[in-house]
Amino acid sequence: MNAEVLVDGRWLEPPEPMERVLVALDVLRPGQTLRFLIHREPIPLYPVLRDMGFRYAAHPIEDGCFEVLITRAPKDA
Amino acid sequence: MASPGLSYEQAPPFGTPLRLFLAAPLFLVLAAVLAMTDPDAWLASRWTPLSLALTHLLTLGYLGTVMTGALLQMLPVVVGSPVPATGPIGWLALIGLGGGAMLLAAGFTLGAPTLLMLAAVSLAIGLVPFLAGTLVSLIRARALPHVAWPMRQAWVALILTFALGLALATGLAGLWPPPDPPGLTSLHVAWGLGGWVLMLVIGVAFQVVPMLQLTPPYPRGIMAILTGSLPVALLLFSLAGFFPASLAQAAEGLALVLGMASSLAFALVTLKLQGQRRRKLPDVTLDFWRLGLASLIGVALLVPAAMLEANPWRDATQAILGLLFLVGFAASVVSGMLYKIVPFLSWFHLQAQTQAKAGSIPNMKQFIPDDRARWHFRLHLAAVVLLLPTPWLPHPVALPGLVLLAVSGLFLGVNLARARRTYLAHGGAL
Numbered sequence: 001m002n003a004e005v006l007v008d009g010r011w012l013e014p015p016e017p018m019e020r021v022l023v024a025l026d027v028l029r030p031g032q033t034l035r036f037l038i039h040r041e042p043i044p045l046y047p048v049l050r051d052m053g054f055r056y057a058a059h060p061i062e063d064g065c066f067e068v069l070i071t072r073a074p075k076d077a
Numbered sequence: 078m079a080s081p082g083l084s085y086e087q088a089p090p091f092g093t094p095l096r097l098f099l100a101a102p103l104f105l106v107l108a109a110v111l112a113m114t115d116p117d118a119w120l121a122s123r124w125t126p127l128s129l130a131l132t133h134l135l136t137l138g139y140l141g142t143v144m145t146g147a148l149l150q151m152l153p154v155v156v157g158s159p160v161p162a163t164g165p166i167g168w169l170a171l172i173g174l175g176g177g178a179m180l181l182a183a184g185f186t187l188g189a190p191t192l193l194m195l196a197a198v199s200l201a202i203g204l205v206p207f208l209a210g211t212l213v214s215l216i217r218a219r220a221l222p223h224v225a226w227p228m229r230q231a232w233v234a235l236i237l238t239f240a241l242g243l244a245l246a247t248g249l250a251g252l253w254p255p256p257d258p259p260g261l262t263s264l265h266v267a268w269g270l271g272g273w274v275l276m277l278v279i280g281v282a283f284q285v286v287p288m289l290q291l292t293p294p295y296p297r298g299i300m301a302i303l304t305g306s307l308p309v310a311l312l313l314f315s316l317a318g319f320f321p322a323s324l325a326q327a328a329e330g331l332a333l334v335l336g337m338a339s340s341l342a343f344a345l346v347t348l349k350l351q352g353q354r355r356r357k358l359p360d361v362t363l364d365f366w367r368l369g370l371a372s373l374i375g376v377a378l379l380v381p382a383a384m385l386e387a388n389p390w391r392d393a394t395q396a397i398l399g400l401l402f403l404v405g406f407a408a409s410v411v412s413g414m415l416y417k418i419v420p421f422l423s424w425f426h427l428q429a430q431t432q433a434k435a436g437s438i439p440n441m442k443q444f445i446p447d448d449r450a451r452w453h454f455r456l457h458l459a460a461v462v463l464l465l466p467t468p469w470l471p472h473p474v475a476l477p478g479l480v481l482l483a484v485s486g487l488f489l490g491v492n493l494a495r496a497r498r499t500y501l502a503h504g505g506a507l
Contacts, residue, residue: 011291011355015424015441022428039355040288048429 173203227280234272
């Protein structure tokens with residue numbers, strides 16, 4: 001099992017990046033991290049992730065793009 | 078400060094903007110059909126009762142419903158503060174604007190003062206709650222200045238347009254003798270088209286062109302200049318009457334040059350950015366935008382000819398200027414945006430409501446297939462191209478363009494209704 005799953009949503013037309021993330025989250029196993037690359041800060045995604053019980057950390061990378069690391073929140077959180 | 082985002086809790090129910098969007102095409106069809114009854118009357122001058130009726134069917138009925146619906150949807154998202162009571166405000170905007178547009182059109186065409194009074198009341202019912210609700214949102218806005226200011230300016234322009242229109246309509250209805258009706262009308266038109274419509278399109282473009290068309294962002298300097306130059310032009314134009322006669326003409330001229338230069342700059346920069354988009358795939362929204370921006374360039378270049386008293390075609394030029402701005406520019410941009418907004422909101426609300434597993438709900442293209450939207454674009458483009466030279470051509474030649482315009486409105490209505498049907502069929506709630 002890979003520890004990291006990569007979804008590259010850079011320069012895809014909205015809402016395709018979000019759709020791809022949702023597909024990947026569906027099969028994300030506990031302990032795995034989803035690394036999501038996107039060309040602008042994916043603010044609409046954050047409340048969706050919170051509602052679905054995921055934790056995320058976003059930071060800027062090159063070209064004005066963002067990297068968001070998503071993991072399943074611990075059960076008691 | 079982080080820019081605010083689209084969250085499901087902040088967005089109004091889908092039914093609120095959708096109802097306003099679904100009503101809009103009806104007014105495009107109505108305007109086209111009414112224009113068929115006497116093309117000579119509206120081609121002759123912008124002052125004929127029919128011209129005034131058509132203008133308000135397009136501005137209040139078509140553009141007004143879409144722009145209020147889109148603002149109720151977008152404001153909470155782009156400025157980060159909700160509009161209170163969006164549901165009731167949306168209903169009142171729909172009834173008030175729709176009813177007001179029809180009453181005003183009927184009042185002008187039939188020359189009936191009572192209908193003009195009723196139109197004024199109806200428009201107040203539609204616009205006062207909308208202005209109040211959006212004011213609350215704009216005052217509390219948490220967004221960056223280049224996001225919030227164009228919206229605030231459009232709001233000010235709308236309230237001025239509305240107040241001037243109210244004064245003119247009640248004056249025409251015989252309630253009071255308004256001072257200098259042609260002067261008030263100039264201000265009403267300037268704030269309505271140059272302030273509300275153009276400023277809002279520019280402010281919205283700053284956000285949605287880079288986001289939806291994957292272009293580089295607008296340069297900060299350009300955004301700052303455009304946000305400042307249009308209000309300065311409008312204020313100069315409005316206050317010119319208070320200057321000494323020698324200065325007044327210069328102030329008005331400067332205002333026009335500034336307004337034209339701002340329009341040209343906005344159109345050219347946007348076209349350039351769209352040329353640099355990351356994915357060069359066919360996109361019907363982009364085509365609508367390009368037609369709209371080309372029309373805006375045409376408007377800026379035609380304004381001097383429409384003002385020139387020595388122009389033997391002055392009246393016809395003014396009629397065409399109105400057509401080019403309303404149908405060529407504003408209606409194109411608005412239609413193009415609907416093809417992004419409606420499928421996106423359909424998908425977004427369905428996804429949020431059903432917590433759907435990806436793949437189990439339709440994607441954006443399935444709400445309104447590309448080829449359906451493209452047919453609407455072709456009809457719209459053909460209508461604009463056929464209508465522009467009509468003042469200079471023999472009489473019946475306006476009819477084909479008007480028929481195409483009416484059919485394009487029907488196409489838009491059918492396309493939007495299809496998105497609604499698909500949304501409901503998958504369990505979406507309005």
